[in-house]
Amino acid sequence: MTRRLLALSLLLALAACVRNPLTGKRQFSLVSTQEEISIGQQAAKDVQQSIGLLPNPQVQEYVARVGKELAAKSERPELPWSFQVLDDPTVNAFALPGGPIFITRGILTHMNSEAELAAVLGHEIGHVTARHSADQITRAQVAQLGLGLGSVLSPDLAKYGELASAGLGLMLLKYGRNAETQSDELGLRYMLDARYDPREMLDLFRMLSRVQEGQEGGRLPTWLATHPNPGDRLNETQKRIAGLGGVDLSTLRTEQVPYLRLLQGVPYGENPRQGFFQGTRFFHPELRFQLDFPAGWKTANQTQAVLGVSPKQDALLGLALAGNVPPEQALRQFLTQQGVQPLPVATEGLPPQASYFQANTEQGAVQGLTAFFSHGGTTYQLLGYTAAGQLPAYDPAFRATFTSFRELTDPAMLGVQPARLELVTLPEAMTLERFHARYPSTAPLEEVALINGVTPGDTLPAGQLVKRVVGGALPTPR
Numbered sequence: 001m002t003r004r005l006l007a008l009s010l011l012l013a014l015a016a017c018v019r020n021p022l023t024g025k026r027q028f029s030l031v032s033t034q035e036e037i038s039i040g041q042q043a044a045k046d047v048q049q050s051i052g053l054l055p056n057p058q059v060q061e062y063v064a065r066v067g068k069e070l071a072a073k074s075e076r077p078e079l080p081w082s083f084q085v086l087d088d089p090t091v092n093a094f095a096l097p098g099g100p101i102f103i104t105r106g107i108l109t110h111m112n113s114e115a116e117l118a119a120v121l122g123h124e125i126g127h128v129t130a131r132h133s134a135d136q137i138t139r140a141q142v143a144q145l146g147l148g149l150g151s152v153l154s155p156d157l158a159k160y161g162e163l164a165s166a167g168l169g170l171m172l173l174k175y176g177r178n179a180e181t182q183s184d185e186l187g188l189r190y191m192l193d194a195r196y197d198p199r200e201m202l203d204l205f206r207m208l209s210r211v212q213e214g215q216e217g218g219r220l221p222t223w224l225a226t227h228p229n230p231g232d233r234l235n236e237t238q239k240r241i242a243g244l245g246g247v248d249l250s251t252l253r254t255e256q257v258p259y260l261r262l263l264q265g266v267p268y269g270e271n272p273r274q275g276f277f278q279g280t281r282f283f284h285p286e287l288r289f290q291l292d293f294p295a296g297w298k299t300a301n302q303t304q305a306v307l308g309v310s311p312k313q314d315a316l317l318g319l320a321l322a323g324n325v326p327p328e329q330a331l332r333q334f335l336t337q338q339g340v341q342p343l344p345v346a347t348e349g350l351p352p353q354a355s356y357f358q359a360n361t362e363q364g365a366v367q368g369l370t371a372f373f374s375h376g377g378t379t380y381q382l383l384g385y386t387a388a389g390q391l392p393a394y395d396p397a398f399r400a401t402f403t404s405f406r407e408l409t410d411p412a413m414l415g416v417q418p419a420r421l422e423l424v425t426l427p428e429a430m431t432l433e434r435f436h437a438r439y440p441s442t443a444p445l446e447e448v449a450l451i452n453g454v455t456p457g458d459t460l461p462a463g464q465l466v467k468r469v470v471g472g473a474l475p476t477p478r
């Protein structure tokens with residue numbers, strides 16, 4: 001309680017009245033521009049670490065070039081803007097305070113022109129220039145203080161708690177409807193100033209509507225979790241474009257071909273090389289291991305950890321990378337953290353560097369089991385914990401997961417590859433159905449239609465670049 005109050009007063013001390021660059025009005029904000037930038041940079045590091053960037057310099061440079069050109073047309077060109085593509089299959093984009101903007105490879109693979117990309121980036125730039133992100137982070141901080149999320153004493157536990165719940169929470173907060181409308185307007189203006197055809201923004205909204213109908217899974221929630229009603233926004237944008245008297249839209253650029261060529265070979269959907277579940281069993285081909293989770297638990301594969309949460313959400317199990325510290329030293333460091341005490345319970349049958357423990361957190365005392373061990377030259381940590389008193393109930397599940405860790409040796413599992421996009425230049429006009437029969441995809445026809453921005457039954461013209469999805473089938477475990 002005292003810690004919370006202290007944190008709140010520190011925040012209030014930082015409070016400043018900042019002039020809104022768009023309206024010129026001074027508005028109450030908890031963060032100055034410098035604070036806004038440093039909060040954003042810190043959050044950007046967390047995002048990069050927990051989700052990971054797409055390892056494709058060509059794609060990263062392309063997106064950054066388009067983003068920087070648009071940001072230069074904005075009201076805050078002096079901000080340290082950055083535009084990066086996350087290696088995540090969900091259809092998403094978001095802005096952090098002070099300039100970092102992230103889009104996923106999932107949204108990239110669903111778009112069909114540079115102008116559509118400009119529509120997404122322009123909208124996100126709008127959130128930053130109008131300081132929506134700064135206001136949002138302010139609310140996120142206050143919410144965090146109120147709920148005590150991710151504020152467990154032990155840094156190790158905090159790391160897990162954060163990954164499990166609050167870590168990316170700041171992206172989940174919705175901006176108000178007015179903020180969304182304002183960002184759409186701003187995005188449209190930046191697009192026009194950079195000579196992109198604003199009608200491509202309509203294609204973006206159409207795609208988002210269709211994604212909403214067939215929600216796909218992924219590590220991140222989709223853009224639709226924070227941006228509802230793409231249909232309404234499409235209508236509003238249509239009216240705005242109709243009101244652009246005197247602009248000859250046909251002279252503006254869409255840059256379809258260079259954009260589509262960029263997508264050649266880009267992974268599509270989940271990348272199983274970063275780990276995947278088959279039932280309750282988790283396989284990680286790159287790190288060469290497998291691990292079983294209890295049946296019925298909700299699981300999540302993060303960059304730094306793979307986690308399971310009990311059906312009642314009162315116990316957490318996970319495996320995380322613990323770095324280059326030898327297991328003995330890592331266990332000692334874990335048990336000597338402030339607020340953590342080892343419990344004298346026997347650990348036979350578990351790895352040699354294992355211990356039961358109790359830890360005091362702001363949510364109360366927790367009890368659990370941890371083990372550190374070496375695999376492939378890296379130290380790993382297994383951790384299971386629950387509220388004090390519940391440990392006897394969860395101990396068998398913790399032990400079953402801890403002892404299920406195995407080296408992955410099945411060559412079929414080790415060699416698994418993601419599905420990828422392949423671009424086909426049509427030798428003649430054909431229907432989408434004919435395209436799908438002649439150039440088969442490992443994705444169904446409806447999905448091929450969606451990612452190409454067409455509908456089944458449409459005829460595609462000769463010379464058109466069309467996406468197909470190749471590879472990505474998962475082997476059945478032996």
Ligand SMILES: [Zn+2]
Pocket residue numbers: 123127175180183227
């Ligand atoms: Zn938005």
